[in-house]
Every structure is written in C-alpha cells, then in structure tokens.
Amino acid sequence: GAVVSQHPSRVICKSGTSVKIECRSLDFQATTMFWYRQFPKKSLMLMATSNEGSKATYEQGVEKDKFLINHASLTLSTLTVTSAHPEDSSFYICSAERGGEYEQYFGPGTRLTVT
C-alpha cells in the first residue's frame, strides 16, 4: 500500500501562536509532498510543493513566512502555521508522491481551529 498519515488530526490554538502539522509517508519514500488547504464546500487549494532537502515552492498568493514548510526526510514533511489567526482556521491536507509514479497519496487531513 501507500499510506500517508498526518498528525495531529485536530488542533485548536490561540490567536498569535504557532502550530506544526506533520505529514508522514509510512511505507514508502516520498520524493515530493504537497500541502493543500480545503475550505468548506470548496475544492482543495494547493499551497505548496516540497521536495526532500530543498526549499518548498509556494503557489501564488500563499505567504511563505506564514506557512513554513520543511521536508527534512523522504518520509516527513511539516507545515508550520506561524502567528495563527482565526482566518487560518481550515482543513489542511498533505499528499505524497512515490517516486516516478505520478500519483499522489493523500493524508487524512488536519482540522485547525484558531480561537
């Protein structure tokens, strides 16, 4: 199989704090990982693409300094939402691509609520 996990599944944080979300490929090495944001009743919006050992490529309109992405190993990528605000509340989903397969495997998502 190709299993991707995310941790935590839900997190509540106070405005102004930072929160880190982990994305792990459990049984394969992920050359590329993607981070998406999903709004209620809307589609998934790609935030950034990250390759292991290099800087993430952010989509237009996504603030790099606010959404810090680190892809330190072939099985782990992290998204840190810095100085979170209520408008950052959303469902964040990661996916991982197994090398050469041109197919993304999705994690179960993380529900972030900023109070």
Added chain:
Amino acid sequence: GDSVTQMEGPVTLSEEAFLTINCTYTATGYPSLFWYVQYPGEGLQLLLKATKADDKGSNKGFEATYRKETTSFHLEKGSVQVSDSAVYFCALSDGSGGSNYKLTFGKGTLLTVNP
C-alpha cells in the same frame, strides 16, 4: 491555466439508482484525469484514473471515460449504495514538470444515498 468544472450538487439518490456526476476540463496539454472520493471525516482516496484519450477508468462499480473531443470525464455508477455517500472530486494533472506534477481539482460534489 488548467481548470476543472464539475456539477456542484448536492446530489441525493435512492439506493440502486443510477449516478452521473459531470466533469469537464480545460487544459493546454494532454492531462491525466482522476476521480477522488472523500468519505466523511477522511482524506481523499483515488477512485479511478485515465491517462489518455478514450481510456476508461473503473473501480468499485464506478466508471469514467476520458473524452478528448468533449473535454469531459463524467463519473457513472449503475447502482449506488448507501456506502457510496461521500464527496467526489474530479481532478487533472498537467503532466509537466517531471515528477513535480500538480493536481487541479474541481469543487467537489456531495453525494447522499438514502436507503
């Protein structure tokens, strides 16, 4: 740029009814096409895919045919079950950029199947 348009729904059917969810796309190249399913509280799962014109993807009784002439990839199932209740996303990948391909999603269609 690339885009995907799918019927927004919600779609409500009785068990054993026939399902069609329309999806059309615009793309500059020759994309691969996908249908993903998101069950309540879970992440996205690949349902089926087609990588070239006239290909038919199928899985779990669902089918979709890549129609280049109409730029469509409609999802069909002959007899839906209650367990098919979920959100269905149509998506395309542009197939460019080596292994860093990107997915463009439609807005999703909520399907509810009643017993």
